[in-house]
Amino acid sequence: MAEEELLRVEGLSKTISGTSILSDVDMVVRKGDLKVLIGPSGGGKSTLLQCINLLLFPDSGRIVLDGREVTFRRKREVLAYRQQIGMIFQEFNLFDHLNALQNVSIALRKVRRMSSRQAAERAERELERVGIWEQKGLYPAELSGGQKQRLSIARALAMDPAILLLDEPTSALDPELIGEVLAVIRDLSQRGMTMLMATHQMGFARTLAQEIMFMEQGRIVEQGAPQELLSHSGAEQSRTLSFCSKINELYA
Amino acid sequence: MLESLLAVKNALPYILQGSLVTVGIVLGAMLIGLALGLPMAVGQVYGTRPIRYTAAIYVWFFRGIPVLVLFFLFYFGLFNALNLNLSAIVTAALVLGLRGVAYQSQIFRGGIEALPHGQLKAARALGMSDTRAVVSIILPQVLRTSIPGWANEYSIVLKDSAIAFVLGAPEILSRTHFVASRTYEHFALYLTAGVIYFCLTWAGVHLLHRLEKKLYIPGYSS
Amino acid sequence: MDPSFIWSELVPALNKGLIVSLLLIVPSACIGLLLGILVGFSRTFGPPWLSRAASAYATIFRGTPLLVQLFMLYFGLPGIGIYLTPYVAAVAGFSLCSGAYHSEYIRGALLSIKSGQIRAAESLGFSRVKTMVHIILPQAMRRALPGVGNELIYLIKYSSLAYIITCIELTGEGKILAAQTFRYTEVFLIVGCYYLLLVSLASVGLRKLEDMLRVPGFGKG
Ligand SMILES: Nc1ncnc2c1ncn2[C@@H]1O[C@H](COP(=O)(O)OP(=O)(O)O)[C@@H](O)[C@H]1O
Ligand SMILES: [Mg+2]
Numbered sequence: 001m002a003e004e005e006l007l008r009v010e011g012l013s014k015t016i017s018g019t020s021i022l023s024d025v026d027m028v029v030r031k032g033d034l035k036v037l038i039g040p041s042g043g044g045k046s047t048l049l050q051c052i053n054l055l056l057f058p059d060s061g062r063i064v065l066d067g068r069e070v071t072f073r074r075k076r077e078v079l080a081y082r083q084q085i086g087m088i089f090q091e092f093n094l095f096d097h098l099n100a101l102q103n104v105s106i107a108l109r110k111v112r113r114m115s116s117r118q119a120a121e122r123a124e125r126e127l128e129r130v131g132i133w134e135q136k137g138l139y140p141a142e143l144s145g146g147q148k149q150r151l152s153i154a155r156a157l158a159m160d161p162a163i164l165l166l167d168e169p170t171s172a173l174d175p176e177l178i179g180e181v182l183a184v185i186r187d188l189s190q191r192g193m194t195m196l197m198a199t200h201q202m203g204f205a206r207t208l209a210q211e212i213m214f215m216e217q218g219r220i221v222e223q224g225a226p227q228e229l230l231s232h233s234g235a236e237q238s239r240t241l242s243f244c245s246k247i248n249e250l251y252a
Numbered sequence: 253m254l255e256s257l258l259a260v261k262n263a264l265p266y267i268l269q270g271s272l273v274t275v276g277i278v279l280g281a282m283l284i285g286l287a288l289g290l291p292m293a294v295g296q297v298y299g300t301r302p303i304r305y306t307a308a309i310y311v312w313f314f315r316g317i318p319v320l321v322l323f324f325l326f327y328f329g330l331f332n333a334l335n336l337n338l339s340a341i342v343t344a345a346l347v348l349g350l351r352g353v354a355y356q357s358q359i360f361r362g363g364i365e366a367l368p369h370g371q372l373k374a375a376r377a378l379g380m381s382d383t384r385a386v387v388s389i390i391l392p393q394v395l396r397t398s399i400p401g402w403a404n405e406y407s408i409v410l411k412d413s414a415i416a417f418v419l420g421a422p423e424i425l426s427r428t429h430f431v432a433s434r435t436y437e438h439f440a441l442y443l444t445a446g447v448i449y450f451c452l453t454w455a456g457v458h459l460l461h462r463l464e465k466k467l468y469i470p471g472y473s474s
Numbered sequence: 475m476d477p478s479f480i481w482s483e484l485v486p487a488l489n490k491g492l493i494v495s496l497l498l499i500v501p502s503a504c505i506g507l508l509l510g511i512l513v514g515f516s517r518t519f520g521p522p523w524l525s526r527a528a529s530a531y532a533t534i535f536r537g538t539p540l541l542v543q544l545f546m547l548y549f550g551l552p553g554i555g556i557y558l559t560p561y562v563a564a565v566a567g568f569s570l571c572s573g574a575y576h577s578e579y580i581r582g583a584l585l586s587i588k589s590g591q592i593r594a595a596e597s598l599g600f601s602r603v604k605t606m607v608h609i610i611l612p613q614a615m616r617r618a619l620p621g622v623g624n625e626l627i628y629l630i631k632y633s634s635l636a637y638i639i640t641c642i643e644l645t646g647e648g649k650i651l652a653a654q655t656f657r658y659t660e661v662f663l664i665v666g667c668y669y670l671l672l673v674s675l676a677s678v679g680l681r682k683l684e685d686m687l688r689v690p691g692f693g694k695g
Contacts, residue, residue: 053597075601083599093594096692097613107598110608141691152594159598316670318634321645321662328652329659407537414539418638425542432549439553442546450537 005067006031006194007052007163012061014051014218021047022218025061029163029196034189036205037198038240039215045198046090048215049165052196053085054078066162083111086156086164090171092148094140094155100127101136104155112159126154130184146177150184157188164188166197202244206230214240256440263431263441270427271448273341277413277423280345282406285352292353293360293394294386307357314354319412322347327419344416344423348409355408359401363394396467403460407453414449424448475660484651484664491647492668498561498633498643502568503626509569510576510622514614515606517577518584528577535574541635543567548639560641564633572629579621583614617693623680630672644668 007029014022022044029035037045050056052063054072063070065084072078095103104123108114114122127133130150132143140148149169156164166185170178182204189195189208199205205212206226213223222229222240229240292310295303314322327343338346367390375385414425428445432438516528535543548563558566587610595605615622637646645665652661 050593055593055596079599079601082597085597087594087597089590089594091590093588093590095591095594095609095613097616097689106608107595107600110604111599139690139692141689155598312674313666313670316631316673317666318631318645318669320634320637321648321665321669324645324649324652324658325662325666329662333659411539414541415635417541425539425545429545437553439546439550442542442550446534446538446542446546449539449542450534453537 004031005029006033006065007196008062008064009052010062010064012048012051012058012063014047014056014058016047020218022051022058025218025220027213027220027223029194030210031194032192033210034185034195034197034208036209036212037196037215038200038202038205038212038243039221040243043215044218045215046167047218049087049167049196049198053082053087053165055082055087079111083159084162086159086161088149088152088156088164088166088169090168092140092145092152092172094148094152096140099137099139100132100143100151103140103151104158107155108158122158123154126158127151129157130154131180144177145173146180149173149181153181153184153188163194163196166195166199168198168200170199170201200247202230202247212240214238214243256437259431259435259437260440260444263428263435264444266431267424267427267441267444267448270422270424271452273421273423274410274413274452277341277345277348277416277421278406278410280342281348281352281409281413282402284346284349285356285405285409288349288353289356290360290391292357293364294390296357296361297364298382298386311354311357314351319348319351319415320418322351323415323419340416340419340421341423343419344413344421348412352405352409355405356402359398359405360394362401363398364390366397367393396464396469399460399464399467403457403464406456406460410453410456411449476657479655479657480660480664483655484648484661487647487651488644488665488668491642491644494641494643494646495633495636495672498564498568498636498641499630502565502572502633503629505565505569506572506625506629507576507622509573510580511611513573513577514580514584514618517581519606532574532577535571536578540567540571540632541638543571544635544639560636560639563639564636564641568629568633568636571632572625575625575628576618576622579618579625580614582621583617584610586617587613613692616687616689619680619684619687623676623684626680627673627676630676631669634669 005028007027009025009027012022012025013020025048027035037048039045047056051058054070057072065081070077070081072081095106098106101120101123104126105116105119108119108122109116112119124133124136127136130153132147132150132154135143135147135151140151143151149172153164153169169185170181173181178201182201185195185197186204186208209226211223212226212229214221214229216239222238229238230244231241292307296307299307317325323344326347327338327340331338331343371389371393372382372385375389376382380388413423416423417425417429420426424445428441432441435441513528513532516524517532518525520528544563544567547558547567548560551558551563591609591613592605595609596602600609633643634645636643637649640646642650648661648665652658655661
């Protein structure tokens with residue numbers, strides 16, 4: 001496991017229309033880590049991920065990426081920063097008017113200013129990596145849910161992000177399609193991709209995550225290795241464990 | 253500035269009388285469109301092939317030719333050739349009405365086609381004749397759902413009625429133009445005409461919107 | 475019907491008028507569409523003052539007759555020291571009016587686009603402007619196309635009003651010849667055929683365009 005720190009968040013707070021959604025969040029993600037964010041719905045996971053990508057601007061706090069503090073004063077810097085952070089949404093947010101190949105290549109062409117040929121070649125490689133190369137000519141409406149989410153992963157990967165943020169990537173999928181998306185994520189993790197992922201897939205988190213963070217009411221309440229948080233050995237049951245047994249009952 | 257205001261003040265009663273003519277033309281046209289547009293819509297949906305084709309050609313003709321050209325064609329051309337001595341006002345109402353048939357039949361046709369299937373079957377099952385079923389079951393529903401389309405049609409006909417200016421019908425725009433060419437207060441006077449048209453559009457659309465609310469049936473989507 | 479009159483006098487005159495009509499329609503359509511896009515975006519995404527101003531523009535031009543607008547531009551503006559030729563007044567009037575209607579369809583289309591599209595583009599590093607140009611506009615135009623196309627067809631027909639402010643186009647050429655020869659029925663039937671042809675061609679072209687731009691499953695949700 002690599003030790004080098006990639007992303008550091010300190011004292012991040014966010015208030016939306018008068019209510020505090022995130023308060024004083026600290027965390028560190030090391031290179032190559034798969035870090036999992038769990039917690040009840042409404043706890044602030046999506047807001048945190050969007051703040052890290054500067055899709056929402058934090059009210060206060062620091063974000064440090066690869067040793068450099070992120071400033072969000074200048075528009076140009078924000079845009080450059082966002083390119084380094086890949087984002088996967090629960091509801092895919094694919095570009096509905098573009099086919100699979102174009103979904104991946106458009107940012108390469110318009111943001112990275114690559115030639116159409118280069119962009120298309122790169123896009124094909126990413127589609128191949130997530131296993132939907134054969135569907136490259138199809139439009140989002142013609143893809144299954146699992147294929148859609150794999151396409152959105154390919155779209156993010158094409159930008160060579162330093163880290164991938166995944167916001168419940170399997171929550172909108174039919175149960176039988178979850179596996180194919182998790183397989184792609186597992187594969188990425190094994191190849192050393194740094195990821196921060198909000199999810200309810202506890203089995204996945206237990207076996208693959210380096211660290212789990214439990215988030216509730218805008219705060220990180222507990223964090224640690226899966227074996228620490230999810231074992232029954234401790235004197236008192238962790239919040240994470242009681243939450244997990246609850247959702248396991250729900251899905252059992 | 254003061255002169256302009258004075259000119260508007262002096263001309264206002266005269267121009268406002270023109271709005272009665274405008275409203276008359278519009279009401280006449282809307283009623284002709286309704287009276288003939290409904291049967292045409294029924295014909296387009298339930299009619300035999302010749303009826304459907306005839307209706308389609310009628311719609312194509314009246315939707316493809318500018319109102320101005322229709323006015324010239326009917327007023328100076330056809331009505332003259334037929335020795336029909338119709339006034340400019342009647343011609344305007346008639347021509348806008350005939351064109352309205354084409355537009356309104358499309359509105360009602362959309363309404364009929366949007367009805368849930370089986371309405372006609374259910375009526376037949378109750379022993380109604382097809383005519384009775386259309387009149388008592390289909391049309392009341394279609395008229396209700398057609399009100400938004402009708403409001404839109406009203407606003408189009410109202411604005412097109414200004415084109416009756418070329419026939420010399422004494423409606424709002426003709427009167428405004430007449431006063432303007434005498435007083436040289438074109439800017440202020442056309443502004444006034446614009447405001448009057450705007451109020452008439454707004455009032456009509458509002459009225460129809462209230463009618464729509466009044467006829468609202470819970471759970472019945474339009 | 476007198477074929478020699480139709481072929482040797484009417485058709486040449488109308489062809490001349492047709493060219494003027496096209497010179498009115500094409501620039502007005504382009505300027506109007508551009509205006510409609512700008513106004514539609516301003517109404518939807520602009521700061522409150524701009525959005526309100528853009529909406530007011532659309533409401534005013536949609537609520538008054540085009541002919542009154544043309545009179546205002548041609549007869550009214552000289553009163554405040556602005557003189558427009560008939561042609562310029564006509565193009566200005568047609569552009570302003572169709573821009574107002576276009577903005578309505580474009581606004582509706584923009585409102586129907588999910589906010590996730592913007593977020594996804596921004597997460598990839600698209601700037602606001604690039605997001606609008608490459609992601610939002612292509613989707614909005616597809617959704618707005620039926621309405622926008624309808625508006626273009628209206629423009630073809632209403633271009634005839636230019637004649638009233640003395641810009642002699644298709645209808646104007648017809649009117650002049652009809653008044654000279656008293657053959658109103660013949661002349662205006664043929665003039666009508668010209669418009670029917672233009673409108674039918676435009677409809678076919680627009681349907682082709684819609685087919686070309688069709689994306690499977692898009693615009694149904
Ligand atoms: N735009 C917004 N305006 C107001 N409240 C919001 C907004 N977005 C999120 N929230 C609130 O923020 C809290 C955290 O939401 P979210 O980050 O989506 O949580 P999670 O992803 O963990 O379910 C919720 O209570 C939610 O209602
Ligand atoms: Mg969430």
